[in-house]
Amino acid sequence: MLFTSEIFIFYFLPIVFILYYILSFSRLAQNIWLFIMSILFYAWGEPVYVLLMLFSILINWWTCIRMEKHEDSEKKRKHVLIIACVFNLLILFFFKYFGFLLTSINGLLDIALFPEITLRLPIGISFYTFQAMSYVIDVYRKQAKVEKNPFYVGLYIAFFPQLIAGPIVRYTSIAEQIRTRRSDYAGMSAGISRFMIGFTKKVLLSNNFAILADLIFNYSQMGNEQYLVPASLAWLGMIAYTMQIYFDFSAYSDMAIGLGKMFGFDFPENFNYPYYASSMQDFWKRWHISLTSWFREYLYFPLGGSKTKNTDIMIRNIFIVWMFTGIWHGAGLSFIVWGLWHFIFQLAERFFGYGQNGKHQIIMRIYTMLVVMFGWVVFRAVDLYQAYLYFMNLFALNNNGFFSEEALFLVNEYAVVIIIGIIFCVPTAPSVGAWVEKHCKSFVQTILQSGYIVVLCLLFIISLSYIIRSGYNPFIYFNF
Amino acid sequence: MKKTTREKICATIFMCSLFTFAGMNAYINGGSLIEILREQMMEVSEVSQLYDVTVAVEDEITESMLVKDAFIEIYGGTQLLLDKQEFNNFSFVKDDDGFLYYGKTYNTIDTEVETYAKRVRRMSEYVEEEGKKFLFVMPLDKNISEFVSSDSVLPISDVNPTMDLFLWRLNQNMVNTLDLRSSLVETGLSYEELFFKTDHHWTTLAAFYAAVEIVEEFEVVWGDDLDIDDFYMDIENYELEILEESALGSMGKDVGILYSEGYDDMQLLTPNFETDYSYTYYNSSGKEILRTGTFEETLMFTEYLDGSYENTERVYLNTANREDIIINNLNPDGPKLLVLRDSYFSPVAAFLSPLFSEIHMVWATSQENPGVDFEEFLKENIDEYDYVILEVYSHNLNDYSFEFFQ
16 A cells, blocks of 8 residues: 555545544553554555465564574574574575576576566565564574563554655654654644645656656666667656655655654654755665664664774675675666666765865765665666666666657756755755744745645645546655 | 644644545445455455455445545646646647647557457458448547648657558458548548547547448449438538537547537538437447437437537437437438447437438447357347448557457
8 A cells, every 4th residue: 555545545544543542541442543544554555465474473573582492592692593583584585586596597598598587576575574683683692672562563563654655764763652652633634734745756757757757767668679768868867766755755755754744753854855965875874774784783783883993804805795785676687787886986985085074075976876876776677687778778878869858848847846856855844944044034934834734734635636637656765 | 833733733634534434435445345345255266366355345435435536536637737748658749739638658550450450350351241331430630730740749649651551451341331530531621620639439420421432432332322312421511500618529528528628519500401310339347229210310319419528429429329220211212331340420320310221230249248149249230231330549549449350
């Protein structure tokens, strides 16, 4: 079920919300209600694979119970941890990478050694598997207590706001909230406002950028014989995808955080204006923060992180993290290359130290954006060959020329969306807000705040009209 | 005003309006939704079919949404404010004069039409073996090169190259064809007189001149002059009434009135001569209905001119009947015509009707008329008729329209 669907907005959310507050007399009842509705939320989109998720919840709950029973034996605890991690990774590997692996082996050997396996990817499997592993590892590290109630483990892993596309919430950051969270009108209101912002961002910005990006990438995919993509059109496609992926994912995170707040949960922030970053290291402190934190906490630090004095080991550690970051996003060589692309620039920044002295901010921001955008081309293209073709188009190396009337037409058609997208992908709104607070008189502030309410409500109604009238509603991170 | 106050006001508006709307929507549509869910669940025989259940329920939710038209208007109004020519991911495109078209970002030639041409050839051969006369009629598409510049950057769907290939193949196969594209443009009618702005159908005048062209083609190909006195095909013998801003076509309904920027004019063409018909039709639910009387009382559905703007384009022969039988009581000895057609032919048939003793038509696409074997239909009826016309509109050049003589 998508947050930006009629069934969610007009049926699921009101029912869950109203009954949740009716059950205010009992936290246990509220949690069980949220768990049941989370399972229904998932089952609506995955009526078959919901059983897989329930099985995963049970296994992770049970392994931690076993861990507690072996509290006096570190060796046994470690065995249980390994079993749990292998189980989680096996599920992920089988559904996400097994088919790709067999196809790759067949391709390398140039024979059909293995049959082609095409399994449908369970929605959100990468997210809930990482959450489940977070629970098991935190319990093993004794950073969190074992949760004996399977519904609560289930609620942590399957809670509908962040089940499908994160943020990947670490167990330690939410364990307490499951039992003892505070729900008040201020928190709920903040959550609703955040949800409305995410909803409008997704529907009005991301979906419109998606139309442009999909159109132009599909043109490129058709090949030069069918359609020559002029460089200006290719640049427009790349910029559109850059905007789409940011507004798509950050909007989902806004909605998830907002929904969490509506039910009294505080989820960590997942984005902090990544396109305002002044280096690639800075970018990854602002983009998909929960995934970066997960890898840092559960992979990078255990490998030794950057504290090791051996530079080779440090490089290896960074390489492994970026390799897995790439693989996590999808089964395909292009995702691995995308991960390694980021690895190269992270490493270069560390060794050459550029971007760390705060100088040449404008140049650094342009450099960061170019690296990020070229990375998105690899990420978006269906395979490496298509990415190669797209780069050729970008630099007019396909006999494709530069000027495109169609690019001009599309820019004209989507001018408002493009301008608003550019304004809001950098911290314009908080800066303007802070300036108004500092320089404007209180009655001006009241007028502006009232205007904000009117505009947000209007945009939400327009967004509803978009989801009712327009069928184009893709979610990029839905498939990760 | 503090940020928390602003958020509280937003939240209060959100909860009051959304939950009230959701409650009303559920109250009104909940019953049908549960019914759909129940029906779909009954059909589930394996787990994977559960996906279909959720899709069906979500479709029903969208379809039955309370005040859906208002949401469409909000969407269309927003597109208008943004000065967009492309509508809903290129579903439609609007040109500078306000004409709506089907959108397509990359036009290709559908080579499947070569297969369809062979089927039509077999149909033509069969008809001629039975001693009857066969004509394939291709109406003009809304994207007319004389009016819509091919250099335009607007992503308008262009099926003309596919139509060209299809007609070329038919001609290679010795099938009698009538390409109405050039002939109707040559009538001198303006683009606004030929096509509605808000619909993919041609206007009444265009349909009348199409009928004239068909009659002329009969004479050219077979030497059959059906209108000996040049009376029935003379527009001077018809009363033309323009109902200004009275029609909203199917495209207009999809994009809303705001984005359409108003309504279309409707041309009403009624005969100035005596008429008497017995007209039987089978509507979309298969119900047989008989109407008797004059042209206006039988072949025209003036009830659509009730000021509601909707379905005005259906004035002639209701546009979308599964099957129609028009008996001209004043011309019992005239020839008989059998037509396999789509919606484009409804007004044409009305204007051809004075020249024939009987016109029998069937809507020959399996999408609109499921379960009918059109080849069987033709074979069963061929003895009674003198002429057979197959008419297929450009956007219907697909498998659904050629499920015969395979």
